[in-house]
Amino acid sequence: YSLTIATAVFPIYFVKVVPKEVGFLGFNLTNSALYSYCVSFAFLLVALVSPLLSGIADYKDSKKSFMKFFVYLGSISCIALFFFSGQSSIFMGVVPFVLATFAFAGSLVFYNAYLHEIVTPDRMDAVSARGFSMGYIGSVILLIINLVVIMMPSLFGIPEGSPLGTQLAFVSVGGWWAGFAQITFRALPASQNKHPNSKGLI
DSSP, X not given: OTTIIIIISHHHHHHHHXXXXXXXXXXXXXXXXXXXXXXXXXXXXXXXXXXXXXXXXXXXXXHHHHHXXXXXXXXXXXXXXXXXXXXXXXXXXXXXXHHHHHHHHHXXXXXXXXXXXXXXXXXXXXXXXXXXXXXXHHHHHHHHHHHHHHHXXXXXXXXXXXXHHHHHHHHXXXXXXXXXXXXXXXHSOOOOOSOTTOOOOO
């Protein structure tokens, strides 16, 4: 997600397929401004919800369930971007993108909260660095595959100038995200409930 959707492919695609001036929710905006508002709104949601999610992650034994929810929300949202092809389907670009960005950040809250449960303090830095490194290696592999399909579509039977290569990249990110998350879901132990009798969680 962080490389293909947030950085390398989706921003360029968004500005390319959406007209320079676009109407959205009664406002006239440039395509780049609309994209920036989408990112800002997604992170506003993250800022509002993260303190609550962090408390839940620390207080209850449902880290894995919450992580699964955000992973699948993000994955489905990425796949839904397949149906975004321009101004006529602008909501299929804006809504899934905002949800995917929100889900990516939300899933990391619980991903990070697990660290102290699976390693001793002296190994936290090494394990964390290794986890992020492996994640980015996987991201680069998928990004390279996607860029080959986008830049050389004829090799894959896709007509030149067709957005299909890029749309398939969004689907691949959703599948890659949910698919490799299964390793995490199977390997992580049940999280610890530090406060089994807690009430008034919110």
